[in-house]
Amino acid sequence: MSLPYPFKIGVQSLFREKWINLLSILTIAAGLLIIGISVFVLYNLDIATKKLPEKFSMMLYFNDGIQKEKIDHIIVSLKRNSAVNSVRYIPREEALRELKATLKNSNYIFEGLEENPLPDSLEIRLEKEAVGPEAVKKLADEALKLKGVSDVDYGEKFLSTIHYLKVGMKAVGIVLIAILSTGIIFVCYSTIKILFYRKTEEIETFKLLGATRWFIRAPFLIEGAIIGASGGFLSLIGIFTFYYIVVMRLSVAIPIFKTVLFPADLFLPLPVMGMFLGITGAFIALGRLRY
Amino acid sequence: MIEFANVTKEYDNQTALKDISFSVGKGEMVFITGPSGSGKTTLLKLIYVADKPDTGNISVAGWDTDQIKESSIPFLRRNIGIVFQDFRLLANKNAFENVAIALRIRGVGEKEVKTRVYESLKTVNLRHKSDSFPKSLSGGEQQRVVIARAIVSEPTVLLADEPSGNLDPDTAEGIMRTFKDINAKGTTVLIATHNRELYRNSGRRVIKLNSGILIGEEIG
Known part of the structure; x- marks a missing residue:
């Protein structure tokens, strides 16, 4: 079975225009490779920050002499x-025991201490999706309003730094992807526009012979699609090479790279x-064909 | 089949055609004649909607060219075979491909394309040159490839703009025979030429143009 005619022409x-097309493919591949690496970095950052909630806890301290029922x-x-x-209840005795165990090499701190200075407390672990600055602050504020609660501690600054770092990186990533995608569309647009101008006479003849707009457009759209897909395929090879050569080798020397996914x-x-x-760029380049 | 009603066309305030009215019936073979610049090519261009008239109406194969939507123009043109004065052959395609394009545009299957293109090239005595590229063909041979392309789709109307321009008298006679054969099969043929030899003693209608004005009609 032979290929459909527009595909054959494309x-x-x-x-026929191999050099200009090759240049476009390489440019698109470079753009998509940067997009791929950005996604790779963002993905790993996201995974790393997702593990934080497992370690995150909020401490709630009670006033002295609060009743157990309360x-x-x-x-x-x-x-x-x-x-x-x-929620884990930590009586003041247990808190002191834990403190002493933690500071066992500096036990002199507790010498002369007649009374346990620590309050009864609660260790609250949150649901993964709830560990955000706003949700945690809301919960802390609510807890502070409870009768008998003297203080709430939840590492506010650390939490918001991580949160905004994550949001910031995502925003940078999205902007980068948007800019590069626009760039790739522009590369395809320029390539197809040049090819279109080179074939102006041929296209005019096609029109006079009764060719529809789609008959004229199809080979260019197919060409744009192949250029874009080839660039994408090359970038795929590039990103696998990047992972196996750069990340895998680095993980030998720097152990933290072993955790990279x-x-x-x-x-x-x-x-x-x-x-x-590629198709988008080609489509814009062809514009509205007039008869 | 073709009808002009008070058609006027100007380019940069220069009159190309002025108040032209005539009609060509289905299956007729008509000559348009006149000196260079008399408006013959403009008249043909208006028929295949490469241009539109400033005033007046043109009807071709049932289509009103003034009312036609842009998206319908290709379908009107598919009724028309055109022998362009400047050939409009695709330099990077051989004779076979140049003729085949007229059928591929119409979505004809490859098997049928092959049969019909060879048949068409045979009609113009160029079957043996099907692999040749335009550059390696003489002016007359190129002209015949253009004719083969125009007739391969079996159009209802055939327009020829100075079809004998690059031909020696013998070849021109052969081409005229081809046009007559096509016309005999029912195709309406309109030939624009300044060559009297083509229509002399033809027994066909000859429409005379001069400076864009229809100055008369006679039987050749």
Whole structure:
């Protein structure tokens, strides 16, 4: 079975204008490679910050002399909150024991201490999705209003720094992807525009012979799609090479790189993305054909 | 089949055609004649909607060219085979491909394309040159490839703009025979020429133009 005619023309043109097309493919590949690496970095950053909630806890301190029934009541009401995963009651004696165990090499600190200075407290662990600056602050404010609660500690600055770092990196990533995608569309646009101008006479003849707009457009769109997809495929090779050569080698020398994840599934659509951008660029370049 | 009603066309305030009215019936073969610059090519261009008239109406194969939507123009043109004065052959395609394009545009299948293109090239005695590129063909041969391209789709109307321009008398006679054969099959043929030999003793209608004005009509 032979290829449909517009496809044949598109492929022929691809080889006839091989240098300009090759240059476009390499430019698109470079752009998509940067996009791929950005996604790779963002993905790993996201994974790293997602692990934080497992380690995050909020401490709630009680006033001296608070009754156990009152504490139990507060525990029950806290557990009812959907943002709360678990609540652990730490009596002041246990808190002192834990402190002493932690500072066992500096036990002189506790010499002469007649009274336990630590209050009864609760260690609250939150649901993963609730660990955001706003949600945590809301919960802390609510807890502070409870009778018998003297203080709430949750590492406010650390939490908001991580949060804004994550949001900031995501924003930078999205802007970068948007700029590079626009750049790729522009590369395809320019390439197809040049090829279109080179074939102006041929296209005029096609029109006079009765060719429809789609008959004229199709080979260019196919060419744009192949250029974009080829660029995407090259970038895919580039990103796998980047991972195996750069990251794998670095992990030998720097152990932290061993924790770096490579989401191969996330990169497989790169040729499809290239193809889509290629078609978009070609479509814009062709504009409205007039008869 | 073709009808001009009070058609006027100007380019940069220069009159190309002025108040032209005539009609060509289905299956007729008509000559348009006149000196260079008399408006013959403009008249043909208005028929295949490469241009539109400033005033007046033109009807071709049932289409009103004034009312036609841009998206419908290709479908009107598919009724028309055109022998361009400047050939309009694709330099990077051989004779076969140049003729085949007229059928591929119409979505004809490859098997049928092959049969019809060879048949068409045979009609103009160029079957043996099907692999040759325009550059390696003589002016007359190029002209015949253009004719083969115009007739391969079996159009209802055939327009020829100075078809004997690059031909020796013998070849010109052969081409005229081809046009007559096509016309005999029912195609309406309109030939723009300044060559009297083409229409002399043809027994066909000859429409005379001068400076864009229809100055008369006679039987050749």
